[in-house]
Every structure is written in structure tokens, then in C-alpha cells.
Amino acid sequence: MPIVASLAKAVLLEAVRNRLLWLAAVVIVAAFGFAQFLNQVAITESREIQAALLAALLRVAAVFIVVTFVITSMVRESSDKVTELMLSLPAPRAIYFFGKFAGYAAVALILALLCALPLALFAHPGGLAIWAASLLCELLIVTAMSLFCVLSLTQVVPAFAAVAGFYLLSRSMAAMQIIAGAALQQPTLTDRVVNAIVELIALLLPALDRMTQTTWLLESAPGASTLGAIAGQTAIYLVLIGAAALFDLYRKNF
Amino acid sequence: MAERPIARVPRLVLALLALGLAAQIGLKASSPQPRAKAEDLPPAPSIAALRLAGFGEPVALAKALMLYLQAFDYQSGSKVPYRDLDYGRLEVWLARILELDPRGQYPLLAASRLYAEVPVEEKQRRMLEFVYRQFFVDPSRRWPWLAHAAAIAKHRLGDLPLARRYAAAIQRHATADDVPLWARQMEIFILEDMNELQTARIMIGGYIQSGKVKDPAELRFLDESLKRLEARMVGERGRK
Numbered sequence: 205m206p207i208v209a210s211l212a213k214a215v216l217l218e219a220v221r222n223r224l225l226w227l228a229a230v231v232i233v234a235a236f237g238f239a240q241f242l243n244q245v246a247i248t249e250s251r252e253i254q255a256a257l258l259a260a261l262l263r264v265a266a267v268f269i270v271v272t273f274v275i276t277s278m279v280r281e282s283s284d285k286v287t288e289l290m291l292s293l294p295a296p297r298a299i300y301f302f303g304k305f306a307g308y309a310a311v312a313l314i315l316a317l318l319c320a321l322p323l324a325l326f327a328h329p330g331g332l333a334i335w336a337a338s339l340l341c342e343l344l345i346v347t348a349m350s351l352f353c354v355l356s357l358t359q360v361v362p363a364f365a366a367v368a369g370f371y372l373l374s375r376s377m378a379a380m381q382i383i384a385g386a387a388l389q390q391p392t393l394t395d396r397v398v399n400a401i402v403e404l405i406a407l408l409l410p411a412l413d414r415m416t417q418t419t420w421l422l423e424s425a426p427g428a429s430t431l432g433a434i435a436g437q438t439a440i441y442l443v444l445i446g447a448a449a450l451f452d453l454y455r456k457n458f
Numbered sequence: 459m460a461e462r463p464i465a466r467v468p469r470l471v472l473a474l475l476a477l478g479l480a481a482q483i484g485l486k487a488s489s490p491q492p493r494a495k496a497e498d499l500p501p502a503p504s505i506a507a508l509r510l511a512g513f514g515e516p517v518a519l520a521k522a523l524m525l526y527l528q529a530f531d532y533q534s535g536s537k538v539p540y541r542d543l544d545y546g547r548l549e550v551w552l553a554r555i556l557e558l559d560p561r562g563q564y565p566l567l568a569a570s571r572l573y574a575e576v577p578v579e580e581k582q583r584r585m586l587e588f589v590y591r592q593f594f595v596d597p598s599r600r601w602p603w604l605a606h607a608a609a610i611a612k613h614r615l616g617d618l619p620l621a622r623r624y625a626a627a628i629q630r631h632a633t634a635d636d637v638p639l640w641a642r643q644m645e646i647f648i649l650e651d652m653n654e655l656q657t658a659r660i661m662i663g664g665y666i667q668s669g670k671v672k673d674p675a676e677l678r679f680l681d682e683s684l685k686r687l688e689a690r691m692v693g694e695r696g697r698k
Binding site: 296298378381382383385407410411436437440441443448450451454455 | 468
């Protein structure tokens with residue numbers, strides 16, 4: 205346990221020294237400024253426009269920051285042979301993974317809270333709390349996926365491309381399922397095969413399209429069951445991706 | 459560098475992997491299947507917003523939007539799809555897609571062959587009028603959809619004046635060489651159905667005299683039509 209805590213602390217220290225929090229603050233201020241500008245332009249529903257655009261911008265920015273931080277940090281550590289040094293400690297490889305994940309999860313938590321801060325001016329407190337919790341869940345999934353991809357692919361560009369593809373696909377999978385199932389004629393064999401492949405991919409992806417919805421900020425907050433479903437999905441996906449990453453880590457020769 | 463054998467992976471990790479995979483598949487399989495309900499069709503964004511969203515690829519965006527639009531209400535389980543759609547919103551969506559990709563035929567095909575086939579006359583007429591308005595933007599390319607609209611007006615709605623209006627538009631504005639004779643002469647046959655034999659006769663005569671028809675087979679066909687009309691007119695006069 206002390207090793208996990210030390211690794212997590214080192215990650216947090218790296219985030220601070222990389223000026224990640226400053227970057228997050230700059231992004232939030234810029235997004236807030238953009239929302240204020242739109243407020244001047246909008247004729248009506250200015251509060252809704254500000255909240256919706258600010259929330260959408262911050263959601264994507266938080267995901268981008270977390271993914272780039274996790275991938276570049278892990279690749280740098282690997283290039284500097286720090287990974288090998290860490291793995292030479294008298295502890296299982298899983299401890300190294302959990303330590304890193306705990307640190308990145310803490311960064312994700314800080315980012316989720318920072319992103320929720322400016323939205324407090326425009327959104328209902330209940331809806332905002334669920335939005336922030338959901339953003340944290342989304343960031344945790346993305347963090348685990350980034351760790352898995354960077355441990356497997358070991359390079360910045362392939363790992364980043366894989367995570368970006370995963371994120372975009374997860375967010376648009378429901379729309380793709382609808383389109384795939386809307387063949388106008390009697391479905392042919394090709395239609396059925398394509399549909400089955402789309403359904404199979406959908407089974408393996410988390411339902412990110414149901415998470416962190418802007419409507420929660422504008423209308424009434426969703427019930428506890430929504431948050432429960434999101435937490436359940438996050439827990440299951442963290443187990444799946446964490447286990448996949450550990451499987452890869454244990455088989456790796458350094 | 460060769461990987462270490464699977465035996466080096468702790469059993470707990472393998473068990474967690476299997477458990478996580480099973481739980482994920484179970485969770486997603488038990489979730490309701492995503493469906494696009496008719497009432498969920500949102501208002502179409504402005505053309506400026508769509509151009510911005512297209513990142514300089516308006517044609518690709520138009521194609522994707524058409525597939526997105528088509529999915530609405532098709533899976534509602536109804537044997538008569540699209541009936542519950544808000545046709546006001548639908549029309550704006552179709553117009554936006556045509557603005558993004560003016561050469562694309564899909565929106566007009568969908569308007570005349572899918573959305574105008576619903577058993578709600580008001581909605582049918584709305585789609586037919588949409589096709590009619592859009593026809594004038596590019597008559598030489600878009601006439602097939604207006605011809606289909608004329609057929610729907612005549613056979614489904616039984617509204618011969620409306621069918622004639624569409625047929626007349628094709629006759630006057632679709633002037634490209636590849637527009638077939640049957641499309642250009644649609645108005646004549648609708649006039650015949652409307653019992654406006656004199657007008658039809660004048661139109662055929664004018665058509666023959668204009669010199670636009672050069673194909674002998676077409677000329678023979680028009681000539682026979684003219685004779686048939688005149689015979690009908692004589693017969694009707696005799697009855698009176």
C-alpha cells in the first residue's frame with residue numbers, strides 16, 4: 205500500500221510540475237470567456253446557451269488533458285527507464301499499475317471538480333453534482349483505457365489514436381446502431397453481418413453517450429438510478445480494462 | 459522481444475478479465491436497444507452551424523445527415539414508418555441537406571418515395587410541395603422526383619390539377635436533352651384524364667410544330683395521340 209500511495213503522489217507531483225493544473229485553469233477561463241461572448245450574441249436562452257456550450261467544451265477538454273497527460277507521462281517514464289526501475293521493486297506488477305492508476309484518477313478528480321466550478325453559475329446544483337460525478341466516471345474510464353493502450357502500444361501516437369478512436373466510437377455507438385438497423389429494404393446477408401458486427405462492438409464499449417449529459421444542467425436533475433447506472437458501468441469497465449492492462453503488463457518482457 | 463507465457467499472469471487477473479468481460483457484455487445486452495423515435499427528431503441546425511460542423515466537408519456531412527434522418531421512426535415498430543414524424547422539422551432537415559449537397563438526389567428521393575408515401579394526406583401534400591419547390595433549383599437533374607410527385611398526386615391523391623401543375627413544371631423547365639419524352643408529355647396525358655381534350659390537342663399540335671421532336675418514332679406516337687384525341691372529341695360532340 206505505501207508503494208501505491210507513493211506512486212500516486214509522484215503522479216500528482218508530476219501533474220503539478222507539468223503545470224497541468226495551470227493548463228486546466230487556462231482552458232476553463234478561455235471556455236468561460238467564450239461562453240460570456242456567446243451570451244452577448246444570443247437573443248434568448250442565454251443561460252442555456254452558456255451552460256450547454258461551456259459544459260460540452262469542458263467535457264472534451266478534460267478528456268483531452270487526461271488522455272495526453274497519461275500517455276505522455278507513461279511514455280516518458282518508459283523512455284527514461286523509470287518503469288523498469290519501478291518494476292524492480294519487491295512488489296507485484298499490479299501494485300505499479302494501481303499506483304499509477306490511483307495518481308491519474310486523483311488528477312481526473314481534480315479536473316472534474318475544476319470543470320464543474322464555472323458551471324455553478326448557470327446550472328442547478330443537483331444537476332451539476334450528477335454531471336460532475338458522471339464526468340469523473342467518464343474520466344476514470346478514459347484514464348484506464350489510456351493506461352491500457354500506452355502499456356500495450358508503448359508509443360504516443362498509436363496510443364493516442366487508439367484512445368481517441370475508442371472515445372469517439374463509444375460516444376457515437378448508439379447513433380451507429382440506429383443507422384445500421386435502419387435498412388430500408390429487406391436486409392441482405394451483408395446488412396445482417398454489418399449489423400451483427402456493430403452490435404458486437406457496441407457490447408464491448410461503455411455507454412459514454414449516456415454519461416455527462418448537458419440536459420442535466422438545463423432541466424431537472426436525473427434520479428439516483430441514473431447515477432447508479434453510470435457508477436455500475438464505470439465499475440465494470442474499470443475491472444475489464446484494468447484486468448486487460450494487467451494481463452498485458454504481466455506478459456511484457458522489460 | 460518475446461512476451462512472457464500466459465502462465466505468468468496471476469489467476470486473479472485472468473478471472474477478473476473474464477468477469478469484467480462477462481459483466482460488460484451482460485450489462486450492455488440487458489440495456490434497452492437505442493432507438494430513434496419520431497418525436498425525438500430535433501429541429502435542424504442552421505446552415506451556418508452545419509457548415510461549421512462539416513469542417514469543410516459539406517457533401518460528406520450531407521450524406522451522413524441523410525442516414526441519420528432516415529433512421530428516425532423507421533424502427534418504431536409501425537408498419538407505416540415516418541407517419542409520426544414532425545413534417546415541419548423534417549422538411550427543414552431535407553432542405554438543409556440539399557443546401558449542403560445540391561447535387562445529391564437522396565433527400566428528394568426520400569421526400570417523394572418515402573416521406574410522401576405515408577397515409578396522411580396533409581403530410582403527403584407537404585412533401586410533394588417540397589419536391590416541387592426544390593425542383594426549380596435544378597430542373598434538369600431533379601425532374602424524376604417531380605415526375606414521381608405528379609404520379610402520387612394523380613393516383614394516390616386523385617388531385618389532377620395538382621398533378622398537372624407538377625407535369626407542367628417539368629414540361630416547361632426540364633429542358634435538358636436527356637429528359638425523356640414521357641416526362642415532358644406528362645401534362646398532355648393528365649389533361650386527357652381531366653377531360654380537357656381541346657387543350658391537350660393544342661399542346662400536342664404545338665409540340666409537333668415546334669420542331670423539338672426529331673425522333674420519327676416519337677413523332678409517330680404524338681401523331682397517333684393527336685388522332686386519338688380528335689376521335690374522342692368527335693365522339694363526345696356526337697353524344698351531345
